[in-house]
Amino acid sequence: xxxxxxxxxxxxxxxxxxxxxxxxxxxxxxxxxxxxxxxxxxxxxxxxxxxxxxxxxxxxxxxxxxxxxxxxxxxxxxxxxxxxxxxxxxxxxxxxxxxxxxxxxxxxxxxxxxxxxxxxxxxxxxxxxxxxxxxxxxxxxxxxxxxxxxxxxxxxxxxxxxxxxxxxxxxxxxxxxxxxxxxxxxxxxxxxxxxxxxxxxxxxxxxxxxxxxxxxxxxxxxxxxxxxxxxxxxxxxxxxxxxxxxxxxxxxxxxxxxxxxxxxxxxxxxxxxxxxxxxxxxxxxxxxxxxxxxxxxxxxxxxxxxxxxxxxxxxxxxxxxxxxxxxxxxxxxxxxxxxxxxxxxxxxxxxxxxxxxxxxxxxxxxxxxxxxxxxxxxxxxxxxxxxxxxxxxxxxxxxxxxxxxxx
Amino acid sequence: xxxxxxxxxxxxxxxxxxxxxxxxxxxxxxxxxxxxxxxxxxxxxxxxxxxxxxxxxxxxxxxxxxxxxxxxxxxxxxxxxxxxxxxxxxxxxxxxxxxxxxxxxxxxxxxxxxxxxxxxxxxxxxxxxxxxxxxxxxxxxxxxxxxxxxxxxxxxxxxxxxxxxxxxxxxxxxxxxxxxxxxxxxxxxxxxxxxxxxxxxxxxxxxxxxxxxxxxxxxxxxxxxxxxxxxxxxxxxxxxxxxxxxxxxxxxxxxxxxxxxxxxxxxxxxxxxxxxxxxxxxxxxxxxxxxxxxxxxxxxxxxxxxxxxxxxxxxxxxxxxxxxxxxxxxxxxxxxxxxxxxxxxxxxxxxxxxxxxxxxxxxxxxxxxxxxxxxxxxxxxxxxxxxxxxxxxxxxxxxxxxxxxxx
Numbered sequence: 001x002x003x004x005x006x007x008x009x010x011x012x013x014x015x016x017x018x019x020x021x022x023x024x025x026x027x028x029x030x031x032x033x034x035x036x037x038x039x040x041x042x043x044x045x046x047x048x049x050x051x052x053x054x055x056x057x058x059x060x061x062x063x064x065x066x067x068x069x070x071x072x073x074x075x076x077x078x079x080x081x082x083x084x085x086x087x088x089x090x091x092x093x094x095x096x097x098x099x100x101x102x103x104x105x106x107x108x109x110x111x112x113x114x115x116x117x118x119x120x121x122x123x124x125x126x127x128x129x130x131x132x133x134x135x136x137x138x139x140x141x142x143x144x145x146x147x148x149x150x151x152x153x154x155x156x157x158x159x160x161x162x163x164x165x166x167x168x169x170x171x172x173x174x175x176x177x178x179x180x181x182x183x184x185x186x187x188x189x190x191x192x193x194x195x196x197x198x199x200x201x202x203x204x205x206x207x208x209x210x211x212x213x214x215x216x217x218x219x220x221x222x223x224x225x226x227x228x229x230x231x232x233x234x235x236x237x238x239x240x241x242x243x244x245x246x247x248x249x250x251x252x253x254x255x256x257x258x259x260x261x262x263x264x265x266x267x268x269x270x271x272x273x274x275x276x277x278x279x280x281x282x283x284x285x286x287x288x289x290x291x292x293x294x295x296x297x298x299x300x301x302x303x304x305x306x307x308x309x310x311x312x313x314x315x316x317x318x319x320x321x322x323x324x325x326x327x328x329x330x331x332x333x334x335x336x337x338x339x340x341x342x343x344x345x346x347x348x349x350x351x352x353x354x355x356x357x358x359x360x361x362x363x364x365x366x367x368x369x370x371x372x373x374x375x376x377x378x379x380x381x382x383x384x385x386x387x388x389x390x391x392x393x394x395x396x397x398x399x400x401x402x403x404x405x406x407x
Numbered sequence: 408x409x410x411x412x413x414x415x416x417x418x419x420x421x422x423x424x425x426x427x428x429x430x431x432x433x434x435x436x437x438x439x440x441x442x443x444x445x446x447x448x449x450x451x452x453x454x455x456x457x458x459x460x461x462x463x464x465x466x467x468x469x470x471x472x473x474x475x476x477x478x479x480x481x482x483x484x485x486x487x488x489x490x491x492x493x494x495x496x497x498x499x500x501x502x503x504x505x506x507x508x509x510x511x512x513x514x515x516x517x518x519x520x521x522x523x524x525x526x527x528x529x530x531x532x533x534x535x536x537x538x539x540x541x542x543x544x545x546x547x548x549x550x551x552x553x554x555x556x557x558x559x560x561x562x563x564x565x566x567x568x569x570x571x572x573x574x575x576x577x578x579x580x581x582x583x584x585x586x587x588x589x590x591x592x593x594x595x596x597x598x599x600x601x602x603x604x605x606x607x608x609x610x611x612x613x614x615x616x617x618x619x620x621x622x623x624x625x626x627x628x629x630x631x632x633x634x635x636x637x638x639x640x641x642x643x644x645x646x647x648x649x650x651x652x653x654x655x656x657x658x659x660x661x662x663x664x665x666x667x668x669x670x671x672x673x674x675x676x677x678x679x680x681x682x683x684x685x686x687x688x689x690x691x692x693x694x695x696x697x698x699x700x701x702x703x704x705x706x707x708x709x710x711x712x713x714x715x716x717x718x719x720x721x722x723x724x725x726x727x728x729x730x731x732x733x734x735x736x737x738x739x740x741x742x743x744x745x746x747x748x749x750x751x752x753x754x755x756x757x758x759x760x761x762x763x764x765x766x767x768x769x770x771x772x773x774x775x776x777x778x779x780x781x782x783x784x785x786x787x788x789x790x791x792x793x794x795x796x797x798x799x800x801x802x803x804x805x806x807x808x809x810x811x812x813x814x
Binding site for chain 1: 418419482492496498500502504506509511513514525595596610614616634636637640641643644645648747751752753755756758759760761762763764766767768770773774782785786787789790791799800801802803804806807808809810811812
């Protein structure tokens with residue numbers, strides 16, 4: 001397959017050439033932004049006609065402001081250190097062998113996503129920088145805009161003397177995608193991004209390893225010894241900044257010892273137009289709170305809704321998170337040192353925070369520069385996946401004639 | 408499932424308790440070695456009756472010497488650093504957040520293997536040390552010995568107050584195994600060890616990620632500028648030490664400039680009872696060499712046979728390795744600095760060596776203390792898989808009330 005061929009060239013491309021492709025792509029976005037806006041407007045119009053959900057239409061929009069954000073992202077990814085060829089874990093063995101691990105590209109990545117054309121830019125940039133070839137299968141609702149961005153990638157690659165097959169925007173139908181998901185000799189990893197159903201579908205049918213998360217049922221646990229001001233800031237930030245992203249919090253757990261504080265919390269949330277659904281204890285302490293159903297505890301609202309539950313202690317909080325959470329991002333708010341420590345140890349989520357907003361589950365905030373998605377899997381990459389997550393490694397061994405046995 | 412339950416306890420077990428289990432297991436092997444030898448003898452007898460291949464019978468044997476080796480391995484794994492809870496990549500972000508990655512166990516591991524009862528000891532020790540629960544499905548030919556070792560594990564776990572479900576030796580049939588391979592909510596990773604067919608079978612049917620390799624078609628490339636003494640030592644060691652292991656070399660590539668040396672090489676191999684199959688150039692230079700067929704270049708002999716090919720230059724050698732190799736372990740012998748460098752960069756195998764035997768593709772030689780197998784996959788773990796390969800990580804973030812936006 002052409003992507004496999006191209007991946008061999010990209011794997012060996014030098015850093016400066018790869019960066020030049022990203023800068024050239026940024027230039028194309030700058031110079032030909034109006035074409036993109038126009039193609040996107042047609043996509044949006046078509047989506048409107050077909051009655052796409054407003055939340056999805058919102059994601060589909062790729063306007064001047066979003067294009068500028070992508071240009072900045074491209075320049076930033078170009079400025080990141082090249083992971084390919086980095087050597088780490090180097091050591092000299094007693095027999096004199098020098099051993100290290102060298103980061104190498106994964107090979108060919110298939111990205112399957114809905115709506116968001118910005119993934120077409122961002123995914124391409126990160127995959128290329130990490131030395132991989134990439135096949136981008138965006139949603140049909142973003143067809144025109146993605147096709148145009150695909151041509152820009154071809155142009156940028158060609159200008160820099162790299163194979164244009166290294167970033168391929170494809171638009172074929174479901175059956176062809178399902179066929180692709182069986183080609184484990186041609187594709188090394190699949191990154192599906194989108195709703196739970198899309199990801200379940202891909203998992204069912206893929207014989208290729210995935211980097212994925214299904215959903216983000218994230219918690220803020222306000223524990224014994226919490227600073228209430230910090231707690232409120234964190235609860236509000238974890239919901240309001242971007243209610244529809246996977247790392248927005250869905251549930252607040254509050255120690256029963258802090259029940260007196262519940263009316264303040266509920267009223268602050270209401271002032272910020274957040275609907276509250278509470279357990280019986282919460283309903284008793286704050287007025288007019290809708291009772292939460294069993295389903296609420298495992299629901300990713302992706303909306304201005306919080307479920308709130310009173311817990312008797314940290315045991316119950318951690319148990320609740322283990323049972324209902326999705327292993328994505330969970331926070332404890334407390335000034336109690338031992339409790340913070342225990343939460344960090346015992347909560348097995350991809351990102352566990354003390355006294356900080358769930359919004360920091362993000363490649364840039366955690367120091368990776370940029371991310372291609374979040375993983376809640378335990379194999380290979382967990383949490384935000386940056387350049388390093390798009391690489392593998394090989395052992396490199398420098399000897400001087402060493403053999404193991406007597407010959 | 409019971410293994411999932413047990414994995415939660417093992418994940419939190421302290422280092423000393425885990426080490427105590429390993430030492431207790433070593434003690435049981437020491438004290439009750441004769442029972443093991445007896446059970447194994449019955450297995451071997453049964454295998455003989457059923458006409459198992461001699462190579463497999465050889466692997467099945469678990470005698471006093473092999474038991475002693477396992478006792479030493481257990482003590483050594485007990486002495487290794489505990490990977491669980493290690494923090495790495497720690498950094499302080501500009502907003503004051505302290506961010507790090509904490510190693511955590513993978514969860515539940517399923518190991519599927521043929522014959523070799525030593526895997527029942529070794530796999531259990533490494534999985535436990537890395538905080539995982541383990542299900543061991545050995546071959547039916549090793550049933551009695553494995554069952555006994557399974558009882559020892561239970562005994563050792565119970566004595567140390569850990570759940571006996573943490574290491575389970577199961578002996579059910581193929582259908583039940585295939586059923587297990589669908590339980591991706593109960594098992595986190597599958598490690599198949601054995602013949603190519605076994606591994607293909609597991610891959611076909613598994614919905615759970617695998618850590619695996621199919622085969623080892625490993626090369627020694629004797630390049631321009633090679634020290635012939637080192638080359639010969641490495642070629643002999645890479646085959647003779649253990650001809651039946653995956654990292655034994657199968658093919659020697661020799662630069663055409665070194666053709667005069669071919670008769671010496673062939674005669675040295677013959678003296679060591681190694682059969683040689685050569686390309687036309689090799690057959691022309693050395694007498695009585697059997698011509699290699701196209702199939703020879705991709706065959707893992709696992710036997711005292713070498714295929715030898717003359718190549719015109721490094722390009723041809725690297726191309727040959729890329730085309731016919733299995734991405735396992737490949738060696739260049741040369742004193743030419745730039746050539747060594749190029750080989751290291753361009754050969755994309757799990758272990759790439761300069762002037763050293765393929766035998767060093769081994770967890771202990773490469774500094775991991777011990778290994779649970781070799782991976783030629785690019786996701787998660789590549790090359791020898793040690794304790795670290797049996798862990799995942801989570802991001803841990805220590806804040807002081809940080810939020811991302813204005814609330």
